[in-house]
Structure formats: structure tokens, C-alpha cells
Amino acid sequence: MSKFLDRLNHISRKNQSLVCVGLDPDPSLMAVSDVFEFNKAIIDATHDLVCAFKPNLPFYEALGIDGLRALHRTVDHIRSVAPDIIVIGDGKRGDIDSTNTMYAKALFEVWGFDAATVNAYGGMDTLEPFLEYEDQASFIWCKSSNPGGAEFQDIRLSDHPGAPALYQWMADKARQANTRGNIGIVVGATYPDELVEVRQRAGGMPVLIPGIGAQSGNLEASVVAGLDTDDCNVLISSSRGITYASRDPATYPDAARNAASNLRDNINDVLIQEDRGW
Amino acid sequence: MSKFLDRLNHISRKNQSLVCVGLDPDPSLMAVSDVFEFNKAIIDATHDLVCAFKPNLPFYEALGIDGLRALHRTVDHIRSVAPDIIVIGDGKRGDIDSTNTMYAKALFEVWGFDAATVNAYGGMDTLEPFLEYEDQASFIWCKSSNPGGAEFQDIRLSDHPGAPALYQWMADKARQANTRGNIGIVVGATYPDELVEVRQRAGGMPVLIPGIGAQSGNLEASVVAGLDTDDCNVLISSSRGITYASRDPATYPDAARNAASNLRDNINDVLIQEDRGW
Numbered sequence: 001m002s003k004f005l006d007r008l009n010h011i012s013r014k015n016q017s018l019v020c021v022g023l024d025p026d027p028s029l030m031a032v033s034d035v036f037e038f039n040k041a042i043i044d045a046t047h048d049l050v051c052a053f054k055p056n057l058p059f060y061e062a063l064g065i066d067g068l069r070a071l072h073r074t075v076d077h078i079r080s081v082a083p084d085i086i087v088i089g090d091g092k093r094g095d096i097d098s099t100n101t102m103y104a105k106a107l108f109e110v111w112g113f114d115a116a117t118v119n120a121y122g123g124m125d126t127l128e129p130f131l132e133y134e135d136q137a138s139f140i141w142c143k144s145s146n147p148g149g150a151e152f153q154d155i156r157l158s159d160h161p162g163a164p165a166l167y168q169w170m171a172d173k174a175r176q177a178n179t180r181g182n183i184g185i186v187v188g189a190t191y192p193d194e195l196v197e198v199r200q201r202a203g204g205m206p207v208l209i210p211g212i213g214a215q216s217g218n219l220e221a222s223v224v225a226g227l228d229t230d231d232c233n234v235l236i237s238s239s240r241g242i243t244y245a246s247r248d249p250a251t252y253p254d255a256a257r258n259a260a261s262n263l264r265d266n267i268n269d270v271l272i273q274e275d276r277g278w
Numbered sequence: 279m280s281k282f283l284d285r286l287n288h289i290s291r292k293n294q295s296l297v298c299v300g301l302d303p304d305p306s307l308m309a310v311s312d313v314f315e316f317n318k319a320i321i322d323a324t325h326d327l328v329c330a331f332k333p334n335l336p337f338y339e340a341l342g343i344d345g346l347r348a349l350h351r352t353v354d355h356i357r358s359v360a361p362d363i364i365v366i367g368d369g370k371r372g373d374i375d376s377t378n379t380m381y382a383k384a385l386f387e388v389w390g391f392d393a394a395t396v397n398a399y400g401g402m403d404t405l406e407p408f409l410e411y412e413d414q415a416s417f418i419w420c421k422s423s424n425p426g427g428a429e430f431q432d433i434r435l436s437d438h439p440g441a442p443a444l445y446q447w448m449a450d451k452a453r454q455a456n457t458r459g460n461i462g463i464v465v466g467a468t469y470p471d472e473l474v475e476v477r478q479r480a481g482g483m484p485v486l487i488p489g490i491g492a493q494s495g496n497l498e499a500s501v502v503a504g505l506d507t508d509d510c511n512v513l514i515s516s517s518r519g520i521t522y523a524s525r526d527p528a529t530y531p532d533a534a535r536n537a538a539s540n541l542r543d544n545i546n547d548v549l550i551q552e553d554r555g556w
Contacts, residue, residue, distance in 0.1 A: 024377075058373070058380035064388045065350070068343060094397065095336070095370050096424040099302075102336035110342045119372065121399045121419065125426030141399065146374040148403030151451065155444060158436035166433060166444070173429065 002181030004137040009231045011084045012051045016278040017264045020052035022239025024059045029244045031252035035070035045253035046260040052086035086114045092141050094119030101129040108133045124177050137182045143167040145188025145211030171201040189217020195225040206233040213241025223270040280459030282415040287509045289362045290329045294556040295542045298330035300517025302337045307522045309530035313348035323531035324538040330364035364392045370419050372397030379407040386411045402451050415460045418452050421445040423466025423489030449479040467495020473503040484511040491519020501548040
């Protein structure tokens with residue numbers, strides 16, 4: 001098993017949690033104006049309830065150099081208070097291979113993320129610079145959570161046996177390329193039927209499932225569909241539903257804790273129902 | 279005509295050039311170690327020979343906050359010495375629409391780019407936050423320059439009339455979405471036949487063509503295939519072939535100027551041959 005999967009399964013068991021908290025600082029929604037202070041309070045209030053934090057890179061980039069400084073401090077803070085927790089840099093990066101060498105360096109060395117979301121539109125060969133970081137995981141954005149994702153992702157490969165959709169074909173290719181055990185898949189919680197297809201094709205790979213909460217993804221169906229055969233290999237990600245549960249400066253950390261705790265409990269209820277309890 | 283196309287055609291005519299210089303600072307190749315100093319010398323040596331500069335964002339991100347500061351100074355320097363020149367932020371960004379709102383803000387407000395490369399895998403609906411910046415152009419990464427790009431991009435939509443490839447279908451969708459005249463297409467110079475297809479489908483839209491030089495794209499075929507009916511609407515981008523033409527600190531600006539001048543001349547020879555000279 002890869003170091004990433006070891007780490008993911010260790011922290012999931014330790015905290016009895018498949019919850020990933022998305023850290024998407026939006027000044028128009030934050031209870032306090034300082035990004036690092038905001039993130040720090042969320043992290044302090046939730047880190048014993050989650051397996052991962054997922055900073056969404058453009059939310060920091062939109063705040064300029066100051067936002068990126070806050071991101072560095074955020075990652076450092078997670079490392080200091082909860083070094084076991086997985087930190088996922090969510091940027092859906094992807095370009096030709098020589099350029100991806102620089103993206104991989106930025107994500108895994110400069111920012112020091114344990115995992116990153118990547119875009120495979122350029123072809124699986126372009127991902128090699130990410131995959132060379134054997135201890136870090138690269139999650140391929142396969143089936144997106146938005147309503148219009150089907151436009152390209154659901155195109156049928158009619159000439160192939162079974163006429164798979166593009167997102168299914170991409171999952172097949174990901175599995176073939178996963179010689180180091182460090183590839184994951186992203187499937188939106190808004191598409192649990194598609195997640196069933198991806199899980200069948202990507203056995204052994206972790207699946208990152210965003211879209212719970214504000215995007216109204218189906219939690220129970222997503223957990224059931226996402227579960228792997230041995231380890232869970234699932235991360236259920238919620239951002240706005242946790243970080244903006246309250247916009248009151250006095251109560252938002254407690255509200256975030258309650259929301260994360262509820263999400264963990266709801267997921268764990270599904271695990272028990274599936275006879276997969278901790 | 280959109281403000282972006284006005285600007286592009288103005289500067290192309292003024293400098294009689296379709297050349298875009300990619301600014302991809304790689305410490306292992308740069309003639310001098312300081313990124314801004316390096317870029318400044320390249321810009322000063324070439325700005326009267328080009329229509330655009332294209333900073334490749336991951337090359338700056340891989341250098342951390344200092345790299346991003348150098349990027350800010352680079353954009354500022356272009357504005358001060360050559361305010362007419364188009365500056366394209368090359369990051370192939372793309373996510374769901376709420377996240378793309380932040381990417382668009384980062385690219386067009388924080389960095390102040392005139393255009394950006396974007397990734398449409400999430401569906402055309404996700405690009406709306408970019409397109410709402412009416413005066414800035416968004417170039418969709420349609421057909422990449424790498425050898426493995428066909429893996430997903432050339433998938434045939436067998437159920438559709440003419441069985442278009444995915445990259446052709448994406449160009450069709452881009453054209454349909456181009457109500458503001460601010461969408462462009464990226465097609466690698468390594469695929470001139472595919473560029474013919476894209477130009478037929480994307481009449482009126484600018485095409486950004488990387489892959490000349492180090493990637494051995496076919497210059498003549500790319501120019502001929504990329505030309506639009508009225509204005510050229512073509513940007514031929516070269517990075518390493520110009521910026522690393524010499525690695526000698528004493529001569530690299532002159533070498534870059536010579537390389538950019540040769541590329542401009544070679545392109546203009548093709549224009550004359552096509553009876554499209556300035």
C-alpha cells in the first residue's frame with residue numbers, strides 16, 4: 001500500500017471520520033476578515049473530527065500575495081496542531097508534461113500538500129510529473145459536481161466495448177496508470193450513480209467526493225457508492241456547509257464544529273448500516 | 279468586435295507580428311538567476327517584435343511567493359514599456375462555476391491579465407465567470423501540443439452527425455457560447471491538421487498556437503491553418519526557443535531578440551505567400 005493510502009486510512013480510523021473540510025475563504029461570507037485567523041479557528045475547532053483539510057487554491061489566489069501568505073500559514077498551522085491530517089491542494093491543475101513538472105513542484109514542494117486535484121484532459125502521459133511524487137496523491141477530476149458537467153464528461157465512446165462515458169474511460173485509464181498506488185479520483189456527490197461506475201472501475205483507489213452541503217449532493221448514496229472493498233478509501237468533502245455554518249464572529253468556530261460533527265455522524269451511521277462501522 | 283480582438287489586431291498590425299513570447303522562467307535554464315531581471319531583459323529586447331507575452335503561471339508558482347512577486351513586477355513592466363501588448367496568463371484554470379469566479383478574479387483583477395487560458399472539462403457552463411469579463415479573452419485548451427493529447431481529446435462522438443472528435447465538439451460549443459466575442463481556442467502547433475478543423479469550426483475566434491520551437495511544431499502549416507478570413511486572429515507562441523536562445527548572461531537578450539525577429543519574419547513570409555501580408 002502506498003504511503004498516502006496508509007496515512008489516509010490511519011487518520012480516518014484514528015478520528016473515525018471520512019470528513020474532509022474544504023477551506024474556501026470568501027471575504028463576502030467569512031465571519032471575520034482575516035483569512036488565516038478564520039482558517040485557524042475552523043481548523044482548531046474541527047481537526048479531531050476530520051481526516052483531511054482541502055484548501056481551494058483560487059480562493060487564496062483571488063486575494064493576491066496576501067491570500068497566498070495566509071495559505072502558507074494555514075498549511076503550517078495544520079501541520080503544527082494535527083500533523084496526521086491529510087492536506088489536499090485543490091487546484092485542478094493540468095497542462096503538458098513539462099509544465100506539469102512545475103505545477104507538481106509548486107503543489108508538493110512549495111506548498112507541501114499531501115495530495116492535489118489534477119486535470120487529465122491533456123492525456124494520462126501529462127500526469128507523470130505529478131505521479132513521480134510517490135508519497136503524494138493526485139486526484140483526477142473525473143466527474144464534476146456541477147449540472148453541466150455531462151456536456152463533455154458523459155460523451156459515450158460508442159466504438160469501445162460497453163460504450164463507456166468519457167469519465168468512466170478516464171477512470172479506467174487512471175487505474176491502469178496507478179502503478180504506484182498514488183492516484184485518486186474526484187466524483188461530485190451530486191452524481192452517486194456515476195460514482196457507482198467509478199468505484200467499480202477504480203477499485204483500490206481513493207475517491208474524493210465534493211458537493212455535499214451547499215451543492216446538495218446525496219450523502220448516503222455517495223458514501224454507499226464510494227466505499228471500497230477493504231479500506232473505505234473515501235473522502236467526503238464539505239466546504240460552505242461547515243465553514244459558513246455561522247457568520248457570527250462569536251459562534252462560527254462552534255457552528256463549524258457542530259456541522260463537521262454532524263456530517264461525521266451521518267456518514268458513520270451509513271457505515272454502520274453497511275456493516276462497515278469503525 | 280470585442281475590445282480584446284480590437285486590441286489584438288491593433289498591436290498585431292502595429293508590430294506586424296503574430297508572435298507571442300512565452301515567459302516560462304526556469305532557474306535551470308535562465309541566463310541570470312533573478313526572474314524579474316531575466317524577464318525584463320527579454321521584454322525590453324523583444325516588445326516591438328511581438329503582439330503578446332504569455333507568462334506560464336506554474337513556473338512562477340514553483341518559485342513560491344518570490345516567484346509570484348516577480349510575476350507582478352513582470353506584468354507591471356510590460357504595462358510600462360509596451361502598454362499595447364496583450365498579456366496572457368497561461369494557467370489552464372478550470373473548475374465548477376463558483377470556484378471559477380475566484381479564478382477569474384485572480385486572473386483578471388489581481389494579476390490584471392488581458393487574457394487567460396482555461397480548461398473546459400467541467401462543461402461550458404463553468405466558464406461563465408471568466409466570460410463575464412467582457413474585455414478579457416478566455417482561451418479554451420482544446421487540442422494540446424503533447425503526443426498523448428489524443429487519448430481523450432480525439433475521442434469520437436460517433437452518435438453525432440459527422441462523428442466529431444471531442445476537441446472539435448469543444449470548439450463547436452465554444453463558438454456557440456461566444457456571444458460576447460471574448461472566447462479563443464488553444465491548439466498546439468504540433469497538430470496543424472487538427473488546427474484546420476478548429477479554424478473551420480471557430481471562425482471569428484482567435485487561436486493561440488503554442489508548441490513552436492522546443493516542441494517542434496510545424497510553423498508554416500500552423501500559420502496557414504490558423505488564419506481567419508478577415509483579421510489573422512492568430513497568436514504563434516514560442517517560449518524556450520526565444521527565452522533560452524542563449525544562456526550566456528552577456529548575450530541572451532540579443533539572442534532572444536534575434537530569435538523573436540526570425541520567428542516574426544518566418545511567419546510574415548508565410549503571410550506574404552498566402553497573400554495576407556501586412
